[in-house]
Amino acid sequence: MNHRHPPEFAGRDAANLTPFLTSLLAGESLSEESASSAFEAIMTGEAHHAEMGALLALLATRLPTTDELTGAARVMRDKVDSLETGFESNELLDTAGTGGAPKTFNVSTAAAIVAASSGARVAKHGNRSRTGRGSAEVLEALGVNVGAPRAVQKRCLQEINVCFCFAIHHHPAAKHAMPVRKALGFPTLFNLLGPLTNPASAGRQVMGVYDAAFIPVVAETLARLGSIRAVVMHSEDGLDEFSLGAPSVVAQVDEGNITEYRIDPVELGLQSCPYEALQARDLDHAVELVRNTLSGEERGPARDIVLLNAAAAIHASGLSDSIESGLPIAAQSIDFGDAGRTLERLIELSNIPE
Numbered sequence: 001m002n003h004r005h006p007p008e009f010a011g012r013d014a015a016n017l018t019p020f021l022t023s024l025l026a027g028e029s030l031s032e033e034s035a036s037s038a039f040e041a042i043m044t045g046e047a048h049h050a051e052m053g054a055l056l057a058l059l060a061t062r063l064p065t066t067d068e069l070t071g072a073a074r075v076m077r078d079k080v081d082s083l084e085t086g087f088e089s090n091e092l093l094d095t096a097g098t099g100g101a102p103k104t105f106n107v108s109t110a111a112a113i114v115a116a117s118s119g120a121r122v123a124k125h126g127n128r129s130r131t132g133r134g135s136a137e138v139l140e141a142l143g144v145n146v147g148a149p150r151a152v153q154k155r156c157l158q159e160i161n162v163c164f165c166f167a168i169h170h171h172p173a174a175k176h177a178m179p180v181r182k183a184l185g186f187p188t189l190f191n192l193l194g195p196l197t198n199p200a201s202a203g204r205q206v207m208g209v210y211d212a213a214f215i216p217v218v219a220e221t222l223a224r225l226g227s228i229r230a231v232v233m234h235s236e237d238g239l240d241e242f243s244l245g246a247p248s249v250v251a252q253v254d255e256g257n258i259t260e261y262r263i264d265p266v267e268l269g270l271q272s273c274p275y276e277a278l279q280a281r282d283l284d285h286a287v288e289l290v291r292n293t294l295s296g297e298e299r300g301p302a303r304d305i306v307l308l309n310a311a312a313a314i315h316a317s318g319l320s321d322s323i324e325s326g327l328p329i330a331a332q333s334i335d336f337g338d339a340g341r342t343l344e345r346l347i348e349l350s351n352i353p354e
Contacts, residue, residue: 111310
């Protein structure tokens with residue numbers, strides 16, 4: 001009897017990734033169905049760690065296709081431990097980005113709270129960071145109960161328009177790949193998948209990516225997954241959020257239609273500032289910048305970068321016709337005290353037992 005593979009590879013069960021690895025090694029891409037099958041094996045823990053690592057490494061050698069990213073995202077969405085909010089997906093926004101870019105001071109977290117105080121309903125998806133200053137660490141240091149149970153998350157969203165969805169509590173299936181991701185030590189497809197799998201099924205979002213090359217495929221994937229409005233972006237100075245130091249490249253998804261444009265902060269009346277000046281020294285400094293910006297005490301570049309990113313979130317929520325027209329809405333929310341009050345209420349409500 002002839003074997004296609006040496007005997008030690010015979011008798012593998014149906015969860016093996018060899019067919020997909022063979023296709024990738026041949027320079028082919030995976031269909032959406034094949035990508036779903038491969039990530040089903042990964043996220044159920046049925047695939048061997050060596051095969052997981054090989055698949056993720058091969059996919060990381062090039063840009064993923066829309067089929068590959070969509071297939072993987074559908075599996076992760078199917079396995080998310082969801083948050084039932086009582087709202088439709090088209091009423092909910094997320095501001096989670098990919099990470100992997102130079103770090104400022106939790107701008108997207110502050111922007112989420114400003115957007116919420118402006119009328120957007122924000123199911124903020126986030127996690128801890130290798131820097132020790134991720135959204136979870138900063139919110140926790142501010143006094144927010146980031147591990148609040150589902151009922152408390154829902155109450156926060158209903159009463160003050162914002163809740164925090166701690167990724168580690170909502171993505172149990174991702175644990176199967178975690179040892180492999182840590183061992184690889186470089187960004188994999190999972191860095192793109194997290195922001196694509198909001199636990200509350202948010203149909204609107206601002207998603208920064210760590211490389212502009214990912215913008216088209218992420219936008220196409222969001223369109224295929226049914227996003228109502230999504231702003232996918234990367235700043236030309238390397239951030240996965242709108243920067244004050246350089247223009248940002250944007251692909252906007254509106255119910256299947258994709259529009260590309262650039263946002264120049266200087267043209268919007270904001271003062272240019274290198275992102276290095278907005279980097280937090282440590283967790284305490286990050287907390288101080290977030291708190292002072294939301295309270296209105298901060299009047300410099302930290303305020304401006306939050307205003308710009310909040311304006312994008314306000315626009316993604318459908319509350320403004322453009323990012324530019326979202327700027328005065330964001331500024332008013334801070335200056336009238338709404339943003340600061342929203343933070344204080346989030347701290348209070350998240351710590352009240354269900």
